[in-house]
Amino acid sequence: MSCVVGIDLGSTTTKAVILDGNGDVLGRGITNSRSNYDLAAAVAKTEAFINARFGLIEQRVEATETAEAVAILRRAFVMEQLLHQLRRLEVLLLEEVDKSAPPQLARPFREAIEEICRRITAEEEARFRQPALLRSDFFRDAVGSAFMRIAEQIGDPTGVSFDRLIGVYDKCIIRVENEPMDLDFRDHIGDALARVSNPRLADAVEYAVAYDLTPAATVGTGYGRARLPFPKEQIRSEILCHGLGAHAMFPGTRTVLDIGGQDTKAIQVDGAGIVTGFQMNDRCAAGCGRYLGYIADEMSLGLHELGPLAELSKRSVKINSTCTVFAGAELRERLSLGEKREDILAGLHRAIVIRAMSLLARSGGVDDEFTFTGGVAKNPAAVRAIRELIQENYGERTLNISPESIYTGALGAALFANRMVA
Amino acid sequence: MAEALKDRSMVLQKEMIANHFERLAQAPETGEKVVYTFVPGNLTELIRSFGALPVLPEINALQSGMRKLSGEYIAEAERAGHSEDVCTYVKCDIGMMRAGNIGPGGTKLPKPDLLLLSYTGCYTFMKWFELLREEYDCPTVMFHVPYQGDGKLEPEHREYMLRQLREQVIPALEKVTGRKYDEEKLRHHLQLSAMAEDDLVAVLQAGKTVPSPIDGYFGTVYYVGPIFSAFRGTQEGVDYYRALREEVEERSALGLGPITPEGPLEGEKYRLVVEGPPNWTHFRDFWKMFADEKAVVVASTYTKVGGTYDFGFRHDPNDPLGTMADYCSGCYTNLNLPARIDMIVRYIEEYKADGFLINSVKSCNSFSAGQLMILREVEKRTGIPGAFIESDLVDPRYFSAANIKNRLESYFQMIDARRAGRTA
Numbered sequence: 132m133s134c135v136v137g138i139d140l141g142s143t144t145t146k147a148v149i150l151d152g153n154g155d156v157l158g159r160g161i162t163n164s165r166s167n168y169d170l171a172a173a174v175a176k177t178e179a180f181i182n183a184r185f186g187l188i189e190q191r192v193e194a195t196e197t198a199e200a201v202a203i204l205r206r207a208f209v210m211e212q213l214l215h216q217l218r219r220l221e222v223l224l225l226e227e228v229d230k231s232a233p234p235q236l237a238r239p240f241r242e243a244i245e246e247i248c249r250r251i252t253a254e255e256e257a258r259f260r261q262p263a264l265l266r267s268d269f270f271r272d273a274v275g276s277a278f279m280r281i282a283e284q285i286g287d288p289t290g291v292s293f294d295r296l297i298g299v300y301d302k303c304i305i306r307v308e309n310e311p312m313d314l315d316f317r318d319h320i321g322d323a324l325a326r327v328s329n330p331r332l333a334d335a336v337e338y339a340v341a342y343d344l345t346p347a348a349t350v351g352t353g354y355g356r357a358r359l360p361f362p363k364e365q366i367r368s369e370i371l372c373h374g375l376g377a378h379a380m381f382p383g384t385r386t387v388l389d390i391g392g393q394d395t396k397a398i399q400v401d402g403a404g405i406v407t408g409f410q411m412n413d414r415c416a417a418g419c420g421r422y423l424g425y426i427a428d429e430m431s432l433g434l435h436e437l438g439p440l441a442e443l444s445k446r447s448v449k450i451n452s453t454c455t456v457f458a459g460a461e462l463r464e465r466l467s468l469g470e471k472r473e474d475i476l477a478g479l480h481r482a483i484v485i486r487a488m489s490l491l492a493r494s495g496g497v498d499d500e501f502t503f504t505g506g507v508a509k510n511p512a513a514v515r516a517i518r519e520l521i522q523e524n525y526g527e528r529t530l531n532i533s534p535e536s537i538y539t540g541a542l543g544a545a546l547f548a549n550r551m552v553a
Numbered sequence: 554m555a556e557a558l559k560d561r562s563m564v565l566q567k568e569m570i571a572n573h574f575e576r577l578a579q580a581p582e583t584g585e586k587v588v589y590t591f592v593p594g595n596l597t598e599l600i601r602s603f604g605a606l607p608v609l610p611e612i613n614a615l616q617s618g619m620r621k622l623s624g625e626y627i628a629e630a631e632r633a634g635h636s637e638d639v640c641t642y643v644k645c646d647i648g649m650m651r652a653g654n655i656g657p658g659g660t661k662l663p664k665p666d667l668l669l670l671s672y673t674g675c676y677t678f679m680k681w682f683e684l685l686r687e688e689y690d691c692p693t694v695m696f697h698v699p700y701q702g703d704g705k706l707e708p709e710h711r712e713y714m715l716r717q718l719r720e721q722v723i724p725a726l727e728k729v730t731g732r733k734y735d736e737e738k739l740r741h742h743l744q745l746s747a748m749a750e751d752d753l754v755a756v757l758q759a760g761k762t763v764p765s766p767i768d769g770y771f772g773t774v775y776y777v778g779p780i781f782s783a784f785r786g787t788q789e790g791v792d793y794y795r796a797l798r799e800e801v802e803e804r805s806a807l808g809l810g811p812i813t814p815e816g817p818l819e820g821e822k823y824r825l826v827v828e829g830p831p832n833w834t835h836f837r838d839f840w841k842m843f844a845d846e847k848a849v850v851v852a853s854t855y856t857k858v859g860g861t862y863d864f865g866f867r868h869d870p871n872d873p874l875g876t877m878a879d880y881c882s883g884c885y886t887n888l889n890l891p892a893r894i895d896m897i898v899r900y901i902e903e904y905k906a907d908g909f910l911i912n913s914v915k916s917c918n919s920f921s922a923g924q925l926m927i928l929r930e931v932e933k934r935t936g937i938p939g940a941f942i943e944s945d946l947v948d949p950r951y952f953s954a955a956n957i958k959n960r961l962e963s964y965f966q967m968i969d970a971r972r973a974g975r976t977a
Contacts, residue, residue, distance in 0.1 A: 354959070368963035371970060394956070405974045406967045408938040411960055493925055493941070495932075 135552055136179070136346045137545025138172050139372065139538075140164065140355030143392035143420065143506065145171035147179035148541040149346070154379070154549055157344075158183030159538050163269050167309050168355035174314070181208070181316045184339040191335035204332055207323035209268070210259050212314050214252060216270050216307055221248040223303040231299070236291055243291045244299070247281045259326075271304055316340070350548040352540050354393070365551075370398055370409045372543030377502040378404025379546055380539065381531040385498035388487055388517070389539065390507035392420045395487050397494035410494040418486025420507045422455045426479055429459045430472065437476060441512035444477035451482075458482065477512060484516040488524065497521055500529040504539035508532050560812060562797040566779060569789045571658065577606055578660040586666045586730045589685065591678050592859045594671035594698050594881035596722065598742035598786035598868065603730040607783045608662060610681070614645040616657035618833030618947030626652060627948055641916045641948040643681045650688060667729045668693040669722065674700055674886035675919045694725035698881045701889050706882050714878035739873045742786030746868040752794035753780055754862050759801045760851040761904050764821035766804035768811040769904070770850035771840040774831060781859030786868075813844040822847035823965055826900045828854045828893070828927065829912040829920055834949040842958050846965045848908075852900040854893065857885040861896075890923045894930045901935050908968050910940040910961075915951050938971075940964040 134157055139146045145164045149157040160178025164171045185208075189201050224244045232240045254277060266273060278300050286293030317340055324336050351359035352372040359366060369389075377387040378400055387398040395418055399408040412418065427434045448470050452458045458479060465475045491497055501521065507513050514532060521528050533539070580587050586605040590596065592612065600607050617623045626648025627641055633651060635644050649655070656662045670682045672695060679695070686693045696717055699710045723734045756776055760769040767773060776797060784790035804811075810818040814837050825843075827850050832839050843850065860866070861883050869876040881887070888896070901909055911928055913921045928939045942960050945951035 354955070368959065368966045370963035371966050394959075401974070403974060405970045407971070408932070409963065409967065410941060411956070411963075493928075495929075 132342070132344060133347050133552070134183075134344055135545050135548035136176060136349040137372070137541045137543065137548055138176060138349065138351045138353075138359065139369065139540035139544060140168050140172055140351065140353035140359065141392055141506075141540070142354050143424075144537070145175040145353070145355070146538050146541040147172070147175040148538050148545045149179045149183050149344070150542075150545045150549055152549075152552075154546065156542070157186055159535065159541070161268075161537065163271065163308075164355065165308050168358040169360070170309060170311065171355075172351070172359060173311065177315055180344060183344060184316045184320075184342065187339040187342055188332070188335045191338050192332060196331060196335075200327075200329060200332065204323055204327050204329070204336075206259055206262065207326045208316075208319055210255055211319035211322045211326070213255060213270060213273065215314065215319065216312060217248060217251060217255075217274060219310075219312065220274065220303055220307045221245070223306055224248075224299055227299045227303055232295075236295075239287075240291045240295070243282075243285055243296060246285060247278060247296070250281050251277045271308060275300075275304065346548075348548040348551045350544040350551070352544040365548075367544055367547050369540050370396060370411075371406055372540045372547065373504055374398045374400040374406040374409075374543065375404045375546050376539035376541070376543030377504055377531075379542060380533045380535075381500060381502050383500040383529070384502040384531065386491070386494075386496070386501045388491060388501070388503050389505040390418075390420050390483070390487060390503075390513070391505045392424075395419050395490055397487070397490040399495050399498065408495050410490045412486075412490060417454050418483045420505065422458065422483050423479075423507065423510070423513075425455050425459060426462065426476070429462055430476075435509075438480070438510035438512040438514075440473050441476035441480050442473075442515070444471070444473040444512075446474050447477035447481055448474045449481075450475070450478040477516075480510070480512040481516045481520075483507075484513060484520055487517075488520050492524075497525045497528055500531055502531040502533075504533075504536045506537050508536040560797075560800055562793060562800055563775065565793050565796055566775065569779060569784060569793060570782075573606070573783050574656055574658045574660045574662075577608065577656075577663055580606060580663040587663045588667045588669050588726075588729075589665040589682075590669040591671055591673075591675075592781050593675065593884040593886040594673035594696070595781075595785075595859065596669065596671060596696070596877055596881075597783065598739055598746055599718075599722070599726065599877065600669070601742050601786055602735055602739040603726045603732050605666070605726070605730055608665065609782045610646045610685075611642050612778075612782050613649065613656055613662070614642040614947055615833045617645050617649060618949075619836050620657050621834065621949075622649075622657065623834060623947035624949045640677045640681075641946050643677060643684070645947045646681070647684060647688075650685075664689050665691050667691065667725060669725070670695045671698060671881060672696065673698045673881055673884050674888075675917075677919070692725060692729060694721055696722050696881070698878075698887060701882060701887055701892065704889055704892050710882070711875065711878050714881070715874050718874050718877065736873055740870040743868045743870040743873055743876060745788060745791050746786040747870070749780055749785065749790045749794040750860075750862045750867050752791075752798040753777070755798050756794070756801050757852070757856070757863050759805050762805050763824070763905060764808065764810050765824065765849050765851045765904075766801050766809055766811060768813065768818075768840075768843075768850050770827045770831065770853035770856065771813070771836070771843070772811050773850075773853065773856045777856050777859060811849060813840060815841060815844055818844055818847065818849060820847050821849045823908055823968055824849055824851045824904065824906045826850070826852050826897055826904065826906045826909040827912065828897055828909065829924065830855045830858075830914055830917065830946055831912065832914070832944040832952050833947050834945075835952045835954060838954060839944075839952075839957070842961050846961065848961075848965060851904040851906055854885055854896060854900075857896075860884055861888075864896075886919060890927060893923075894927055894934070897927065897931050898934050901931070901937060906937070907972075908937060908940065908964065909935075910942065910964070913941065913943045915943070915945040916948065917946065938967065 133152050135150050137148045147160040151157050158179040160175045162174040228240045282293050282296040350365050352367050352369045356366045373389045377384045389396045395412050397410045401407050427437050452461045588600045588605045589608045623645045627644045629648035629651050630644035654662045668682045759766050779790050779793050911924050913924050942957050
């Protein structure tokens with residue numbers, strides 16, 4: 132089947148979307164951008180193709196199997212990918228120990244590494260049998276927290292200490308993330324199928340493996356787009372891609388707000404999804420998604436925990452600082468004054484949205500319908516603040532948010548790719 | 554980066570400027586008097602008629618910016634207590650002075666014998682010279698030009714300016730130079746000004762040609778250099794603008810595009826009007842972002858800060874003081890917002906532009922205040938969406954290349970998409 136790919140190289144995450152000839156989404160993939168955009172693009176693309184092939188399996192077995200059966204296969208696949216990377220991490224860790232550990236510690240150090248990796252493997256297998264809470268899909272996040280926890284348990288302050296274990300881990304995780312690895316569908320679907328021991332899926336897997344998905348065109352966007360190995364015609368600005376992507380998701384869209392990692396974009400589009408005007412922050416990054424990342428670090432919370440916590444607030448605290456770093460200082464000041472964490476967080480969310488409102492005003496205001504995209508659109512507290520402030524400033528507006536809003540830019544890029552083929 | 558391609562006129566300009574700075578460096582020995590003054594509303598002909606040499610601190614600051622010296626000068630001024638929010642031209646100038654007053658060309662600048670403050674739309678100018686007066690302890694005279702708040706000046710405004718010229722500026726120059734005011738000499742300089750102005754206008758209006766043989770912003774800041782600084786009313790100025798005009802007319806006749814630092818730009822794709830000063834610290838990079846996209850600026854407002862000649866004004870030797878008053882009041886910085894909007898709209902229409910861009914500089918409130926309103930209004934009147942970017946004059950900390958490039962690329966792609974949408 133003919134397909135096209137759109138890639139959005141963001142400052143925080145890299146996204147890929149695959150479309151079929153009708154413009155329908157076949158697959159989506161996401162990874163952390165790390166410091167290597169080329170690799171991030173390759174990983175996101177691989178993930179999107181994996182996703183597309185699982186879609187094919189689902190179609191194939193629709194009549195005979197439950198969605199749950201395919202979901203289990205997919206979990207097994209993800210675990211195989213993770214274990215593959217873990218094995219590579221272990222090799223690198225042991226090499227690093229051989230190279231840098233003091234001779235008297237070499238053996239216990241090796242044993243500690245092996246023990247940690249054994250336990251992580253066991254945990255992952257248990258997790259597969261008994262799915263636990265959602266967590267980050269990125270290898271770094273998933274393995275990092277387990278490694279740290281186990282290292283804390285088995286670290287020996289007088290010998291192979293926690294610090295030593297984390298020291299080698301930090302060195303090696305970057306290498307694992309930055310070397311190309313065999314993580315494709317064909318590399319692990321066999322092991323995954325064996326693990327689920329469900330022979331009724333075998334035929335569909337074979338079908339998906341053999342299925343020809345060769346992209347006819349690829350278009351890239353996002354901050355790292357200049358790094359993509361494409362000719363210039365295959366690169367579009369994220370403004371155009373977000374405009375078109377939002378239009379495709381919600382055809383009534385006239386105003387788009389995208390709060391990304393390091394920039395905020397206010398975009399106006401016409402009835403065909405063509406951008407008619409836009410504004411972005413540039414002298415300063417205050418009020419961008421990274422603002423929330425910084426606040427999460429300051430409060431020792433995960434980024435995804437911020438919004439739900441802020442949602443508990445009954446009374447938002449007014450935060451004055453628009454500077455990210457100063458907002459951190461204001462946060463500590465408020466905490467010391469006894470304000471509640473959720474109230475301060477609600478105020479911080481409102482502060483970031485107020486910055487976005489000024490860009491929206493600059494770009495020509497908020498027209499009906501209004502579509503909110505980017506990673507921050509996943510955050511319920513940010514969405515609530517947007518809703519309130521738009522109501523206050525512009526009155527009643529339809530607010531569109533897609534659960535796939537993080538893929539808006541990649542979707543727009545893929546739509547541009549589709550036009551090149553058409 | 555490749556060595557810039559140089560036109561004949563550029564070589565000429567380089568020589569003129571080098572000679573001028575050499576003469577300034579020698580001034581303490583030769584006894585030539587030196588007058589510091591600002592670009593908008595400068596009274597160069599009058600200064601020259603007294604045999605004195607002008608020094609333009611903004612020009613020094615922007616050249617320091619282009620030569621990557623401004624960052625250190627600004628740091629020096631900040632160490633001396635000037636805040637981060639002060640105009641960076643001022644801090645660059647003060648830093649340069651504190652570091653030995655070596656001009657951007659490497660020659661030492663003489664101390665001023667007179668600070669001639671022409672006050673045209675910039676309040677900071679007044680504070681700037683107040684600071685210099687403190688340092689140099691020299692006579693200072695202020696020429697106050699009324700702001701065109703209502704879009705025009707009344708006869709009594711003009712009379713007020715003439716009175717200042719007669720009663721304060723001329724006596725101050727007489728005292729410092731020891732010479733009497735010589736109106737014939739002044740007329741002679743004004744005559745030369747008008748000649749150069751004619752040629753400059755022909756150059757600026759070449760931007761109306763499609764494709765444009767000039768870049769009306771990046772290229773034109775070089776073109777206006779001599780007339781905005783020390784060379785208005787001089788024979789060198791006349792010769793330079795004659796040569797420049799010939800070059801531009803030749804390019805125009807051959808259908809050639811402008812010369813950029815990367816070479817001649819062929820295949821003009823976008824025609825833009827730009828409002829606001831350029832960023833000087835990354836001037837070549839900034840220009841390249843346009844040139845790489847085959848975007849040519851066909852007209853700009855910044856190139857009118859030292860005089861708006863393209864709407865008909867010429868220095869008039871028959872009314873020496875009156876014409877100087879008219880010149881000063883008509884500088885771009887002295888125009889109100891509706892007049893600025895009219896000018897931009899006129900440029901967009903007459904120069905057949907398909908886009909316009911505002912570069913909002915952090916340093917200059919006189920320029921930046923109201924720019925978003927200008928943007929809205931111009932969009933409304935022309936139906937063309939504007940682009941808005943933010944940077945600074947000479948503080949290298951406020952030029953975020955990745956962001957600005959991203960913005961420009963997006964803007965150009967938006968123009969493409971609109972064109973495609975219109976023909977679809």
